[in-house]
Amino acid sequence: MFIQTLPHENEDRMKFMPGRQVLASGSVLLDDAEEARVRSPLAKRLFDIPGIRAVELGEDYVTIIKQPDAEQKILWIQLKPMVLAAIMDHYMSGMPVLNGDTPKTSGSYSEDDQKIVDAIVELVSTRVQPQLAQDGGDVAFKSYDPSEGLVTLEMDSRGLSTPAFGTQIKIENTLKHHVPEVKRVRFERMIDEAAAETTDRPGLQTDEAERIQVLLETRINPAIAAHGGYISLIDVQGDTAYVEMAGGCQGCGMADATLKQGIEVEIKSAVPTIERVLDVTDHAGGTNPYYSGY
Incomplete structure (x- = not known):
């Protein structure tokens, strides 16, 4: 898990961006340690770290406000590793960020x-x-x-x-x-x-792309996994789906037949609006590159 840190013009603040959703919307400022421990499992972990004065939770960030240096002389070089560890431990635990949210562990268990x-x-x-x-x-x-x-x-x-x-x-x-x-x-x-993917390739957000992804995950990839290969959907543009072969399929002499007689037939059948399936694989870079020299 990579957590990006961004310094603030106020030296007592630092923003931590875990690369995943923190809150569904809005932001919450927790500046009372006891209240924070009741409201937020994540904030509870953070307030267990000495020197934390307040925690702000946003849609994709956690801002830590530490005690001023003049009061406790706690430096970010000391605090930052503990904050990173607390955030990582929280996301690994599967607990919700705020109590009352649907837990990432899908609710209560026996x-x-x-x-x-x-x-x-x-x-x-x-x-x-x-x-x-x-x-x-x-x-x-x-x-x-x-x-x-x-x-x-x-x-x-x-x-x-x-x-x-x-x-x-x-x-x-x-x-x-x-x-x-x-x-x-x-x-x-x-x-x-x-x-990141959908920003660069909006076609991956379409209903067609979702249905193709399901087909790849549930039928096509499990079938070709026995041969050490797998297929990824790269993009959908209009009536054309672009796929990439990897593993045993990359550079395989039967790749074209696999595409035309198997993958394309399956995709067209499941998603009638798709008329073409194009392979964008660099087959020359595969284990058995049959395109080499041509």
Whole structure:
């Protein structure tokens, strides 16, 4: 999890931007420690840090107001690591930012289910997330549905040096191995990743794109995963969907046949408004680049 920090013209203030939603809308200033501990699990963690005078929560930021240097002589170089750790721990816990909000863990659980959630959160925060961070990505627990054994994780895969779909399979297998109650893992994009993509490619916000994404995640990618490949939707423009092949599909001699006889047929059938599916893969960069030399 990458948290951006922005200094303020007032030296007693600093803004922390966790790269995901803090509040759905508006802002809340919490300047009473006891009230803050009751109203906000996140603020409670922050007020446990010595030297915090107030906390402001916004839609995508947390502003910390520390005690003036003249009073306690607490420097940001001392405070900043503790604030970063508190914010990260909060998001890994799955607790809501404000009490009364819908918790990220999808509500209250029975005692047994809460133990499962705690095990999942600990596994994600202590093993999965640190390993993914080393590869340039990020992941956070979002919810658990006991009725289906379904875990939902938020994932930022933009900086990964390895294929995202393959990484997701590894994460799912890890959770299933260590927490037998987990039957399925669903991945959602983190807010900042989704916002970055849709700003550059508004076609990804369309109904057609959403239906194609569901098709890829539920039918196409699971089918080709056995061959080490996966397909990503890059953009939708008018009646054309642009896809990219990776893993075993990148550079494979059967890639064109897979696209025309399989993927394109499936997408056109599921989304009739799509008339063409174009492959934008750099096949020459694949493991078996069949375009090399042409």
